[in-house]
Amino acid sequence: MEDLIKSARKAASIEAVLFDMDGVLIDSEPIYFDIERSSFNHFGVPVSEEDHHSFVGVTLESMWEQILDKHRIPFALEQVLTYHKDNVMNILSGHTELTAMPQVERWLSWLKEKQIPIAVASSSPRPLIELIMDKTGLGSYFDVWVSGEEVKHGKPAPDIFLHAAGLLGVEPSSCLVIEDSRNGVKAAKSAGMRCVGIQNPGSGNQDLSLADHRVRNFEELWALKDSLPFAPFSS
């Protein structure tokens, strides 16, 4: 019985934290919304705001697959993806104000100090993750970086978070995910993980009701920290 109680406690404790990138570590979704809108115009697709917000958190491939499927425009997936990805990389490379979200480094430093492994698990393509990690200076905090393009099914499927947990060597039930999108929260919960939803107005209209906890920013997340069941620290 005692063993059962111990293992139930252990399953619930947090041993790793998996961060979404866009809309969590950096307020990039408003930038993407503009670039995406210009690509929609370029290809002549009338994407509604509701549909547009529903794509937050999914890979670019999944977004364009859904658009091509619904609007039946005469372009190949490869063609629109190449055009759009080039656009995103060009604009973001030249962007001078890509900074981390306020207070995010306080969280990352605290996790590092407590020796809690951390991952970034983003649906963005790897070159974009690299660029953002470099520009924000956050890259060195993370033990692993995983892109949604490196797993079979992107968010809202659980694959990316399960893959990140595997790389960190931590059970899914011992992972905490920080997400800002409906697709991301769904992925985290499908992976059997605890999830904090950050309601970021910049990420559009996102239903985060599946998340275990909801906050508006990293300051509120900091306040929540003491009530989260982190595993006993080694130092």
Ligand SMILES: O=P(O)(O)OC[C@H]1O[C@@H](O)[C@H](O)[C@@H](O)[C@@H]1O
């Ligand atoms: O998984 P993350 O880090 O939120 O990334 C998702 C984002 O990835 C970007 O590449 C897309 O342009 C966005 O539309 C999408 O929301």
